Amino acid sequence: MQDVSIPKARPCAETYAYSLQDILRLISVLSEPASTIVATAAFTGLRKSEIRGLLWENFSQDALWITQSVWERFVSEPKTERSKSVIPVIAPLAQRLEKHRSAQAGPTSGFIFVSVRPGGQAGPVNLNSVFKRQIKPRLKEAEFEWHGWHAFRRGLATNLYQLGVPDKTIQAVLRHSNLSTTMNSYVKSVPADAVAAMRSLEAICTQYAPQTQ
Numbered sequence: 001m002q003d004v005s006i007p008k009a010r011p012c013a014e015t016y017a018y019s020l021q022d023i024l025r026l027i028s029v030l031s032e033p034a035s036t037i038v039a040t041a042a043f044t045g046l047r048k049s050e051i052r053g054l055l056w057e058n059f060s061q062d063a064l065w066i067t068q069s070v071w072e073r074f075v076s077e078p079k080t081e082r083s084k085s086v087i088p089v090i091a092p093l094a095q096r097l098e099k100h101r102s103a104q105a106g107p108t109s110g111f112i113f114v115s116v117r118p119g120g121q122a123g124p125v126n127l128n129s130v131f132k133r134q135i136k137p138r139l140k141e142a143e144f145e146w147h148g149w150h151a152f153r154r155g156l157a158t159n160l161y162q163l164g165v166p167d168k169t170i171q172a173v174l175r176h177s178n179l180s181t182t183m184n185s186y187v188k189s190v191p192a193d194a195v196a197a198m199r200s201l202e203a204i205c206t207q208y209a210p211q212t213q
Contacts, residue, residue: 016147018042018155024205029142032103034134036096037113037125041149043093043205045156045174048149050078052124054112056101061094063087066175070124085175092205 018026023042027035041051049069058065064087069078078084089097101107104114113125127149139146153174160170 015154016151017158018147018151020155020159023152023155025142025144026139029138029144030135031138033100033113033125034130034138036100037127037130038135038152039093039096040113041152042155043090044087045153046087047153048127051113051149052111052127053078055110056107056112057109059089059097059112062089064089073123075124085172087173090205 023038027039027042030038037051040046040054044064046054046066047069049071050066052070053066053068053075054064055067058067066078066085066087068075070076097112100112111122111124114122115124115126115129116122131146135146157170157174160173161167
C-alpha cells in the first residue's frame with residue numbers, strides 16, 4: 001500500500017504511585033473498614049481481585065496466603081501461578097486486621113472484607129462501593145486526590161525501591177513473572193527529599209499505628 005500512514009496513538013496517561021506520606025494521610029482520614037482496606041492494599045501490594053478474595057483462614061500474624069481472587073461474583077485462582085504466594089504482613093497492618101476481626105465478632109474463616117447483599121447474605125467486599133460511599137466523601141473533605149487502587153501496588157514497589165530493597169525482592173513481593181514488569185511499570189521516581197523521609201517503612205508505620213482509630 002502507498003500513501004498510507006498509521007495515525008499516532010493517544011499518549012498513555014501517567015500512572016501514579018502513592019508515597020508513604022500519601023498512604024499514612026489516607027489511612028488517618030478514612031473511617032473503618034475503609035481505612036484497613038486501604039492499609040491492606042498499600043502494605044501488601046495486592047490487586048483488587050485479591051483483596052476481595054482474602055480469607056481469614058489464610059491470615060496469620062506475619063503473613064497472608066493468596067489462594068484466590070474475586071472478579072464481579074466469580075471466584076477463581078489468582079492471575080498467575082506466581083501470584084499464588086505468601087505475602088509478608090508488617091506489624092501495624094496485622095494489628096489493624098486483628099481489630100477488624102474483633103469488630104466482626106472474631107471469625108476464623110470466610111472473607112476478611114465483606115459486603116452484605118440484599119437479603120442479608122454476606123459476600124466479598126465491593127471495592128467500588130467502598131470507594132463511592134466511604135472513601136470519596138472523606139477525600140473530598142480532606143482535599144486529597146484519589147488515584148485508584150492500583151496506585152497502592154505501584155506505591156509499594158516504589159517505596160521499597162527507595163528504601164534500597166533489591167529489585168528481585170520487590171519482584172517477589174509483587175509476584176510478577178518478569179522483573180522488567182516490576183521495574184518499568186511499577187517503580188516510579190520520587191524526589192530526593194521524599195527518599196530521605198522514607199528510611200524505614202515498618203518503623204514509621206509502627207510509630208504511627210497508636211494514633212489510628
